Structure formats: structure tokens, C-alpha cells
Amino acid sequence: MASEQERAMSNRPGEPDLDAPEAPPDDSHHDEAPLDTLSPEERLFRMRHSAAHVLAEAVLELFPEGKYAIGPPIEHGFYYDFDLPRPLTPEDLERIERRMRRTIKRNVPIEGQWIPRDEAREIFADQPYKLELIDEIDDETVGYFRHAEFDDLCEGGHMERTGQVGAFTLTHVSGAYWRGDERRPMLQRVYGALFPTQEELDAHLAAREEAERRDHRRLGRELDLFSTHEEYGPGLIYWHPKGARVRLEMEDLWRHEHLEAGYELVFTPHTGRATLWEQSGHLDFYAESMYSPMDVDGSDFYMKPMNCPFHIQIYKNALRSYRELPVRLAELGTVYRYERSGTLHGMLRVRGFTQDDAHIICTPDQVEDEIVGVVELFLRVLGAFGFDEVRARLSTRPEEKYVGAVEDWDLAEASLRAALERTALEYEVDEGEGAFYGPKIDFDLVDALGRAWQCSTVQFDFNLPERFEMGYIAEDGQEHRPFMVHRALYGSIERFMGILIEHYAGALPLWLAPVQATVIPIADRHVEYAGTVRDALAARRLRVEVDAGGDRMGAKIRKAQLQKVPYMLVVGDREAEGHAVSLRHRALGDLGPTPLAEAVDRVARERDERSPDPEAEQEA
RNA sequence: GCCGGUGUAGCUCAGAGGUAGAGCAGCUGUUUCGUAAACAGCAGGUCGAGGGUUCGAAUCCCCCCGCCGGCUCCA
Incomplete structure (x- = not known):
């Protein structure tokens, strides 16, 4: 189970179809489908692609000795990679952007043609990255695009004129290896965001700000949920009491x-x-x-990066009969993995985390029901957390490198498919993308901002049962190899918590909220009654606090709101007299006077039903 | 790991060679208040670590460490 902890930002870019036009060998003009026949996606793709050219033009004007590499359209815009004599500064970005706008305003035509490779080699004689690309192209002609004075090696997919690229802004600069290979030169990558209209661009930028506002690292500190202590170990999470309450509910x-x-x-x-x-x-x-080994009595011991070998030992501790199967062993197992320092990210990518790991060991004819059971369990629990949109990806046997018998793979894949069909889950198939040791389903859950996060996974393993010689005695009295499935629901408790925080912008549903209610006495003389109210809630095992501080009521309410406490129970003279509270909900506001018993029932019921917030917390 | 940015009070940040500042939070006091911030006072720092330049370094240089944005998108 290699990938429970997927990339921190596992949003899959919506790779647009490049749809490269075939080169008409006898016609040097590079024909492209007319703009008005394009789908909106293709059009947008072209806008971004053309903007990348305009970007390269602007950068090379500023750095005539600079080298340019590649510049494709990407999910929200485009980028271009350059080899420049010095690092770009934010001021450079502004200058580049101004030049780009000039070119766009001039609205010059973008023209493509096919030219012989030799000619291309001459044109790009002082452009080593382009030459490398030309050498890898199989045709005798290569694509060549130009607008104004700028030319580029390019297979096409452009707008007709520079004035048609839409609304954009350069966003940031970062390092990127030439061809993504860390042994090759580090280039400077300039990123831009681009959308057809200013409104869409603004919406995108606003969404980015919203994502920043929801950043779990920031909310984790503000809500006192967790901390990290880099000087004593990067990528290791310290769960504070309030974060631990959430975790305990999850567990x-x-x-x-x-x-x-x-x-x-x-x-x-x-x-x-x-x-x-x-x-x-x-x-x-x-x-x-894996973490480096430690020496114990002269032999090497390793911190576990996975739980499977241990679960296998438990299975193997006895001779197993088919009557005992399926065996399902589950553990909240804390594992340690060495992640490269540059990839660590809050709770989302860490070096120590708790996997909600389980291994199912079963006979071939149990496989399908087991997988269905797993998928149903996943959907039920994810639903309880408010993740109703789940996407599945089935990855099948790789073409070449794999272990195990093809019949076993076929059975496993069929059972995964059957489970997806029986649970009516929509899914896509990644042919040949399975691990060498077995096919799998990965589940992406979609959060309130529409971002997909890979968490849950079900994964067959034809490798470890072999290596550990696992067996069971079947009805025929012979020993057989069982099927083994790894599966994780949360994936990593740390990561899942981070996703929850961002999904709810910190306003966790009441059943998960670290503090479910705050009692707010208006004046000191109401503190005693506030204690009565607290006790009434605590008697129902609700997490409740009294704010007995010297602040005025408004300030106490503000504090509770900022801490995203679901209910505030304001008590003054009227409430103390009438054995009531004045109820306020973080999203609904003032709910007015309510008898104490009724208020307690309401909060407890919401907890028991794991209700989502009545009003849309999600919208910001 | 690599490229770039960055590190000053618990938090957010100002200070750019002359001996460290604000707001919020904290503490103390006054106020006892009706649905998102009462008022006043006090305290809070080896300016990430180490080394160097200088009469003098938060500030300039070197070297570590951490954090942030990226390093998958193939003309």
C-alpha cells in the first residue's frame, strides 16, 4: 500500500486534449481548426497556450540572452520555463506583464507552419532546449509558430490573434527542473492564471484567497487544534487537547x-x-x-512505514482453516516515512502519521463480497463527515512488471468492478496503472471548494502473501494461498483532519466540534446559573465551557464565533429566573429564549444525528 | 534534495549600521453590561542558530536550521 498519503494537492489537472492536427506533408501552412468550431474547453486551452507564447516573447525581450524551454497551458492558466542570467523578481513580473498587455493590445496575428527540421535547427541554433526538442521529433517537418517578431517551436493549438487570449495575470515564479528531472538544469518557471473573461479570472483569484483563508495550518493554530515543532522534527504533528477531541470522535x-x-x-x-x-x-x-535504522543489541531495527508485515505475523501465528476466513485485521497504526523536506506540508504531508489500516485475508470466492463490504463501509463513513461526492478510480494490471497469476488479477479486477457497480459509484478506469503487486481502487473525495483529495484506497496484494508464505487449509485438506487486500478509509488521520478543517473552514459539524457549546453569563451574578447550564449539558456528555471572564457579552460572543463554537447559550436575569437560556447558533445567529431542557435536547440531538450545520457554513 | 522567497513579542507586522516598536492576545485593576471588540495600567524579545566585518550589527558578509511557493502538466 504505497500511496495512502498522496500528493498534498492531489487535484488532478484537467489535462485538456491536445488534439494535435496531423501535418499535411505537402502543405507548409499549419492549418488549425477554425475557432468557431471549437468547444469552450479547446478555446480556453488555445487562449492559455497563446498567452504562454506572449509571455515568452516578453521575457526574451527583457533578457535577449535568455533561453526558453517549454510553455504549455495548464489547469488554471499557463506557464513557461526559462533559463535566465538572474532570478526574476516580483518587479520583473510586473514589467513582463506590461509588455504582454502591449502585445495583446497590438492584436497581431499568430501564424503557424510546418518547416523542415534542418531549417528549424538553424532558426533555433542558439536555443539548446529547443534543439533538444527538435531532435526528439520523429517527423521530417516540425511545427513553427510566430507572432510579430517572436517565433517558437510549437505543435499548435492557438488563437488567431494575440488580442484573443482573454483575461490573465501573472501569479508567481518558481524553480522547475528541465523536463522534471532533478539531474537536469533548474529553470525559472513563470506562472499565469488565465480565463476567458475578467469575471472568471476574478472568481478564480477569489477562490484562491478563499483557499488561503481556509488553510488548515492557519486554522489549526487559530483554533488551537495542533502544532508542529520544526526544530524538534519537521513533519511531526502535536495534537492539542482540542484537536485530540476531534481525533477521538473520528477514531x-x-x-x-x-x-x-x-x-x-x-x-x-x-x-x-x-x-x-x-x-x-x-x-x-x-x-x-524509511527512517534510518537504530541499533538494538547489535541488530538494525526500523520504524515501521507500513503495518502490513505485522498484521501478517498475527495471521500466521496459527494454522488457518478456510472456516476462519475472512480474517479482517484493523489497526490505527502510526507509521513513519521519510518524505523529502521540500514536500512537507502541514498535516497534509508529514513524516509521522496514523494510518487507519486493515488487511482482509480471504478465499477466492469471498473476494467480491469483501470488496463490496469495504466500499459500502467507506461510503457510509465518508458520508457521515459530509463528503457526499466521492469519485473512484480503478487501476488495473500493468502491461509488463507485475507479480502473481493473471487469473488472480482478473478475479481481483472483476471483484473491484463488481463492487463499484453494486454500489452504483461512478468511476473511471486507469488501464495498466495498478501497482506491480495488485489492482486497486482509489477514492477521491470532493471538498466544499470542489477540490478532490485522494484518501481511501482498496488494494489487492499478490506479493506479500507469497513472500511471507501465507496459507490456509481448504476443504480439500490442502494448503492454499489466500487473497490479501489492504485498505484504508481515512488514509492518514492527520491528513484527513487537515482536509476536514479546510472543507469546513474550521466550522466542524457539532458532533466533531472540540467545544460544542459555550455558556455566556452576562454579568458576574449570572456565573452561578451558568454553571447549572453547563452541568445540564455536560450530563448529556456534551463538550461545554463557561466564559466567566470579565468581557462584555458582545466580546464573549465574538470570541465564541471566532472559535467557531456551534452554540452559544447566553444567560442573564431573565434566563436565570425562568430556567432558560438565550440560544445563539454560530451560523443562524440569535434563536431567542429557549427553556434549558429544550436547548439541551436540541444540541444533544444534533450531536447524536451527526447533523451538518443548518445553514451553509461552506459558503465562506 | 534543488530553485526562489522568507524568519523581529503567543499572533499579525513596522524598523534597512547608532543600542528594539505597534495592534491583537496575556496579566492587574475599574466597569456588571442583552447577541461579533468597555476603559486604564503592567508585563512581554539572547531580532531563527553559529561565525565574520565594524568603535558599534535586527540591519552588511559567510554558513547552518526552519518555514512559504514550486520542482507531475512535455514543442
């Missing part, structure tokens, strides 16, 4: 659902002797992601 639900679904819970060690990792193959294939 309680998880344990309850897993016991209900027939899993057995286990605990396994955090470290094991090198021999275990040799047998599992991790030291051969996964060593670069």
Missing part, C-alpha cells in the same frame, strides 16, 4: 463502524528487526522512504 466512529462490519482490532509494534523488512521486500523497494 470512535471508526472503531464502532469496523467492529460492526466484522473487523478485529489489533495493535502492533512501531518497530521491527531488519529481517522483517528484508522478507517483506521493503528494504529492497522502499528503503528511501
